[in-house]
Amino acid sequence: MQVTAPAVTPVTAPVAETDGEGPLPVVSGLIDILDRVATLRGRPAGVPLDASVLDWLEQSVLRMLADCEVRPYEGEGELDPQRHESVDSEPAPRPELVNHVATNLRPGYLWRAEPVRPAQVSVYVAAKEGAGP
Secondary structure, three states: EEOOOOOOOOOOOOOOOOOOOOOOOOOHHHHHHHHHHHHHOOOOOOOOOOHHHHHHHEEEHHHHHOOOOOEEEEEOOOOOOOOOOOOOOOEOOOOHHHHEEEEEEOOOEOOEEEEEOOEEEEEEOOOOOOOOO
C-alpha cells in the first residue's frame, strides 16, 4: 500500500503572542518533526511512501515555523558556539580553515535573530603530523 499526500491544504492558525522571552513552545516540536522527516527520506526499502507526503509535511512545518518567526539557517564561517554545534570533524585542507565549518549536517533555527537550535556541523581541525592528503 502506497501512502500519498493529502489533497487538503494545511490550515494556518493565527500565531499566539509570546511573552517576549523566546519562541512559542511548539517550535521545538516542529523542529523535531523536520528531523524525523529527514530520517524517513533515507530509510531502507519497505512500505512504499510517496515522496510527495514528505514534501507536503516538510513544507507545512516550514510554513508553521515561519508563522512563528522561525527560519532555518546553514552554518558557515568560523565556529561560533552560539550558532554552531560541532558534532564531527574533518582534517583541514589548509591551515587557515582550522576551526571553521566544513560541512552542514543539520540546519540551525533562528527565532527572529536568536538561535533556537544551533546548526549541527562538522568542523575543520588541524591535520595530524605525517597524515597524507
